[in-house]
Structures are given as C-alpha cells and as structure tokens.
Amino acid sequence: MRPAGGQSATTDEPLPDRQIALIDLLDRLLSGGVVLTGDVVLSIADIDLVRISLRALIVSISEQNPSPWSALAPSVRDDHDG
C-alpha cells in the first residue's frame, strides 16, 4: 500500500528493476496512455469517471489542503502555456 519510498529514480539500474512510487506510476497510467474505443468491448469507456472516483480515494485530504498556487501564484502555471 505504501509508495515505494518515492525515490527519484536517477540511478542507472535496469529499467524493470527500479522500484517506483505507486503515485508516480498512477499519474501516468490513469491519465496517460492511448485511450481506445470502438472495437473495445469490455473496456471502461468512461475511464475519466473512474479516474475521478479513484482520485477521490487517493486525494482524500485535498480539500483541506488546497494547492498553494491557486492562492498565492495564480499566474505562474499559465505563463508559458501554448
């Protein structure tokens, strides 16, 4: 259940052997990757909904901990968009 220590995987170990923090992995596996529909019969077409409910589980304390960016620096994240 615990993330694997959150190492910054900057070692030169072979890729498959690295122990990777689950949260970093889920960031990619749940919001990245090619989303396919059409021939997919049993896949969850509305994975975004699943993602949101899953995120609710993982991000359960976020309402008490709003991102400091929205309060202190609303412009920083937008400066370089596009």
Place this chain on the structure above:
Amino acid sequence: MTEVISYAYAVARDDDGSLAEALTGLPGVAEAPVHLVRAGDRGEVVVAVSPVPEQDFQEAALRANLEDLDWLESVARAHHRVIEALAARTTVLPLRLATVYLDDERVRRMVDARQEAFAGRLADLAAHTEWGVKIYVEAPAPTDRPAAPPADEGLSPGRAYLSHRKAQRHAREDAYRDAEEVARRVEAAARGHAVDRVQHRVQQGELAGGPGENVVNDAYLVPLRDAESFRADVTRAAEGLSGVRVEVTGPWAPYSFATPPEAEPQQGAVP
C-alpha cells in the same frame, strides 16, 4: 471454467523480430505470460497482450477493482513491467490501463484499423523519453509550535511568541516564493531540452508520502541525447534556495505523451 479475454499493454514496432524475446518469462497482469499480436502488412506492428480473467474486467467489477488499491497496484505494476521491458528495446505507445478486448483477433483488427495513426505517433516519439519533474515546498507548517520560543531580551513572553510566529509565517511565504522562482527556473531549463510538457495534478493524499508539499508535477518529453543535460539543468534549479526541493523521476516510457496533443485539450506545452 473462467473465461479469458485479452489485455493489451502497448503498441510497438518490431522491425527486427526481436521483441518477443524481451517478454520471455515476464509475468503480466494476473501473472499470465505475455505474447505479441502481430498486425500490419509485414507483421511489424505488434501489441503486447496477455490473457486476463473476464470476470475481473467487466464494467462493474472493474469499477470496484479500481478502487481496491492492492488490486490496482498489482495491475499497474504488471502493466508497467511489460511496457518497460518493451521500452528498453524500442519505442512504445502505452495503452491506457485496463484496455481489454474479447480476444487476440479483435486486438489485431484494432491495430490494423489504426496502423497509420500508431505509426505516426511512434515515429514522433522515437528516441524520446519522458521525465517527471516535481517541486516540493518544505516550509514549516503554520501550526508548528516553537519548541522553545527564542528568549529575546526585553520582550515579554507574549511578544516573543508573536514575533516568533511572525518570523515563522514569513519563512513559509518565503518558501512558496522560492518555489515559484524554482518553477520558473525549471521551465527555463526544460525549454532548452524538452519538446513537450504535460502538467499532472499535484500529488496529495495518502499515497503522496515523503516530506514537503508537492506544488508542481510535470512530465516532459525529452530527446534521448538531451537526457543527461536535462536532468542536470533541472536538478540545479533549486540550488541556493532552501525549503524547496526538485525531484526528477525517469526515464519513463512516454505515457503522458502517447496521445498527440491535438487530439486532447491542450494541457500546456513547451513551445
């Protein structure tokens, strides 16, 4: 008897026919062996596939399973294991977690139908890897009680306490201001190397262990030849500023860039 269906991990090109070897003995989801389904005119486009129990991936069961962190972790790690094994040899296009088909034949037909799009994206991603860049603020929490308030001469205990709290608040504000500065430096450093960027939401909650508060959680697509300089330049961004930490993870298979930017609402890209 349990029915099995086909779990698809990633699309890749297997020009020299050596990819199957990378999957030998590698357990996939549900510990099942992984094989390649070939498509394309010469069988050069492949999808890594393994059988999974149908009952686990029907919509209602899957919905429940995805909320089960142990199940989710085992599937996520298996998914990642297969993709890493392929990524060590060639460019891969990871598929979204839990992409399943009725059987291998339907996987083959899906790839055949999208061959051109896959080939195009694989070409774009060739010789690139993804790097994660996270910025943490390690400021004193506003509720931290001073262990021993500084015994300032000439201040009453009450004044000393208030002055200490004020200094503490300033330290916290300074830390966030420094984090903004680091974020700017990281972006500037990354712009010199990366060709694309995706911003993930900041990591919070029970899985976000470790010290500090995550305030930036970005993924950059970086050419292989720039990997070392990217990492060095980005890591240097926090130098001289205490209370702010930059963490670089990777190299990752290009999960965050598998779908071309124009197919999705822009999440923010490095020009």
